[in-house]
Amino acid sequence: MMIGMPAKRPPIPLSRERIIDAALEIADSQGLRRLTMRRLGDALQVEAMAIYHHLPGGKEALLDALAQHVTTVEVDPSGAGSWQELAAAWCRAGRAALLAHPGVLSLAMTKPPKGSAAATIREQTQQLGDAGLADPAGAVRALRAYVFGSVAVELQQTGWADPKTQPVEPDPDGDTAFEQGLSALIAGLAQA
Amino acid sequence: MMIGMPAKRPPIPLSRERIIDAALEIADSQGLRRLTMRRLGDALQVEAMAIYHHLPGGKEALLDALAQHVTTVEVDPSGAGSWQELAAAWCRAGRAALLAHPGVLSLAMTKPPKGSAAATIREQTQQLGDAGLADPAGAVRALRAYVFGSVAVELQQTGWADPKTQPVEPDPDGDTAFEQGLSALIAGLAQA
DNA sequence: CGGCGCGACCTTACTGTGTAAAGGGCGGCG
DNA sequence: CGCCGCCCTTTACACAGTAAGGTCGCGCCG
Numbered sequence: 001m002m003i004g005m006p007a008k009r010p011p012i013p014l015s016r017e018r019i020i021d022a023a024l025e026i027a028d029s030q031g032l033r034r035l036t037m038r039r040l041g042d043a044l045q046v047e048a049m050a051i052y053h054h055l056p057g058g059k060e061a062l063l064d065a066l067a068q069h070v071t072t073v074e075v076d077p078s079g080a081g082s083w084q085e086l087a088a089a090w091c092r093a094g095r096a097a098l099l100a101h102p103g104v105l106s107l108a109m110t111k112p113p114k115g116s117a118a119a120t121i122r123e124q125t126q127q128l129g130d131a132g133l134a135d136p137a138g139a140v141r142a143l144r145a146y147v148f149g150s151v152a153v154e155l156q157q158t159g160w161a162d163p164k165t166q167p168v169e170p171d172p173d174g175d176t177a178f179e180q181g182l183s184a185l186i187a188g189l190a191q192a
Numbered sequence: 193m194m195i196g197m198p199a200k201r202p203p204i205p206l207s208r209e210r211i212i213d214a215a216l217e218i219a220d221s222q223g224l225r226r227l228t229m230r231r232l233g234d235a236l237q238v239e240a241m242a243i244y245h246h247l248p249g250g251k252e253a254l255l256d257a258l259a260q261h262v263t264t265v266e267v268d269p270s271g272a273g274s275w276q277e278l279a280a281a282w283c284r285a286g287r288a289a290l291l292a293h294p295g296v297l298s299l300a301m302t303k304p305p306k307g308s309a310a311a312t313i314r315e316q317t318q319q320l321g322d323a324g325l326a327d328p329a330g331a332v333r334a335l336r337a338y339v340f341g342s343v344a345v346e347l348q349q350t351g352w353a354d355p356k357t358q359p360v361e362p363d364p365d366g367d368t369a370f371e372q373g374l375s376a377l378i379a380g381l382a383q384a
Numbered sequence: 385c386g387g388c389g390c391g392a393c394c395t396t397a398c399t400g401t402g403t404a405a406a407g408g409g410c411g412g413c414g
Numbered sequence: 415c416g417c418c419g420c421c422c423t424t425t426a427c428a429c430a431g432t433a434a435g436g437t438c439g440c441g442c443c444g
Contacts, residue, residue, distance in 0.1 A: 014421085037402060049403075050422050058403065106298035109344040112354055138364070141345055142338075142373030149341030152301040153333055165304050172330070181334030187383065188376025201393075201439075229431065241432075242393050250432065388442090395436070400429105407424065414417085 011045055016054050018044060020065050027066065027103030031161070035103075064114065067107040071117040073097050075127070083131035084186050087139065090124050091147050091182055098151040102160050109148050139189050146185050150178050202238050208246050210236065212257050219258065219295030223353070227295075256306065259299040263309040265289050267319070275323035276378050279331065282316050283339050283374055290343040294352050301340050331381050338377050342370050 012018075022043045027035045037059060041048035055061050073093040080086035098105055113121055121140060129136035154174040159165060171177060204210075214235045219227045229251060233240040247253050265285040272278035290297055305313055313332065321328035346366040347353070 036400080038400080047423055048401095049424085052403075053421060059401095106302045109301060109341075110298045110348075110353055112348045112351055138369060138372055141369055142342075142376060145341030145345045145373060146334075146338050146377070147341065148344050149301075149337030149339065150334075152340050153337045156302075156304045159304055161302055162304055165306055171333070177330060177333055180330055181337060181377070184334060184380025184383075185338075185373070185377050186380070188378070188380035191376075191379065206392080228429085230429080239394055240430095241395085244432075245392060251430095385444100387444090389440105390442105391438105391440090393436105393438085396434085398431105398433085400431085402429090403427090405424100405426085408422085409420105410422105411420090412418090414415100 014044060014046055014050060014054060016065075019051055019055060019062070020069060023062060023066055024069065024101050024104065028101050029103075032103055032106065063104075063107055064111060066101075066104045067111040068113075068115055068117045070097050070101050070104055070108050071113060072120050074120075075124070077127045077131065080131070083128055083133040084190065086127060086131050087133075087143055087186055087189075088182060090127075091143055094144070094147045095151055095178060098147070099154070102155050105151060105155060109152065133189075142185065142189065146181065150174075150181065154178070202236070202242075206236060206238055206242060206246060208257075211243055211246060211254070212261060215254060215258055216261065216293050216296065220293050221295075224295055224298065255296075255299055256303060258293075258296045259303040260305075260307055260309045262289050262293050262296055262300050263305060264312050266312075267316070269319045269323070272323070275320055275325040276382065278323050279320060279325075279335055279378055279381075280374060282319075283335055286336070286339045287343055287370060290339070291346070294347050297343060297347060301344065325381075334377065334381065338373065342366075342373065346370070 019040070023035060023040055026039060026043060037048040037051060040062075041051060044051075051062075052058060055065070057064075071094075073090075073096075075086070075090050075093050077086055080089055098108060121144070125136045125140045128139055133139055154177070155161070157171055158174070211232070215227055215232055218231060218235060229240040229243060232254075233243060236243075243254075244250060247257070249256075263286075265282075265288075267278070267282050267285050269278055272281055290300060313336070317328045317332045320331055325331055346369070350366070
């Protein structure tokens with residue numbers, strides 16, 4: 001009797017997009033360590049091995065894709081009057097993308113940028129150069145460093161990983177701390 | 193015949209210190225993903241389970257210890273004439289400690305600081321406050337962010353993880369890039 | 385000097401994980 | 415109607431972390 005046979009075809013047909021979204025949700029809600037092929041399969045109502053069909057390269061490729069996802073942003077340069085504003089806009093966008101998925105921050109910082117992530121960096125460099133900044137490559141490097149570090153420190157202090165530990169005194173919230181350091185950095189870059 | 197019996201006692205008696213050192217070496221040379229209890233045991237000429245005796249808490253505790261190890265530094269404030277110099281000294285020390293063990297950077301940035309790592313932060317804040325800086329907490333936060341991010345970006349660009357990928361143009365070496373951004377940040381903090 | 389207790393290490397065993405390999409079944413094309 | 419190819423599942427294996435319990439050797443007490 002074929003009545004109760006477990007549907008061979010999944011409810012909706014699985015795609016790279018869906019896989020990455022589900023992976024992000026698991027990583028964010030339960031931590032990277034608990035992001036597992038089988039668990040990911042469960043979330044997608046599919047056996048773990050089905051994932052390999054849409055993501056050749058297995059888990060390594062998945063992690064690369066996640067890193068890429070949170071380091072790919074776009075900024076419209078037309079809204080900025082000066083390179084300072086433009087730089088700030090890029091930094092805020094970058095920070096927002098990283099903060100949106102705290103679970104994969106360590107991947108974003110560790111994995112070398114490829115594909116769209118590398119393209120993002122090139123675009124940012126291009127725009128800042130066009131906006132009149134001398135040595136845009138150096139500036140982008142410093143700005144990226146600050147954005148990465150800021151988000152890392154912010155997540156540390158909000159005690160995102162590990163429950164228990166955060167006996168640090170009440171900070172100013174992350175936003176204002178970020179803006180303060182950011183304007184300091186940009187001011188410093190101006191007189192370089 | 194007791195001649196060939198595998199020595200029950202290891203050549204040298206295993207200690208928390210030795211465990212952490214061996215773990216750092218494995219993580220640096222082969223990557224965090226290959227740092228395994230059994231492999232660590234092999235490196236120490238011991239079965240994996242022996243480690244648990246000296247490191248209650250297992251792998252989680254080990255990773256915490258590693259993170260702590262690369263975020264614990266000391267700086268002698270007597271050599272600095274201004275808070276600017278002092279801040280720079282702290283940043284250089286922090287960067288050196290992180291660069292010394294690239295394999296565990298992601299842990300250092302992810303895990304909330306505990307124990308000696310937290311003490312390091314408190315000490316830095318204290319010293320900068322004593323040196324006349326207003327809002328030392330905010331400054332330390334910004335500086336730490338920049339140091340973390342700088343090292344991350346530097347390791348990305350030297351292609352530390354993943355072989356293949358680093359089609360970025362030849363950068364200025366990490367040292368000078370770091371110093372440039374650092375002086376920019378400190379200059380910006382001065383006029384805040 | 386003989387036993388003995390205890391701490392450092394080992395053995396075994398179980399659950400989970402990544403992934404290669406091979407097996408289905410459902411849709412469409414001839 | 416039969417067959418093929420795509421997606422997904424099944425099965426299998428090497429290796430991960432770690433709980434439980436065994437074993438050896440050292441040092442201490444009598």
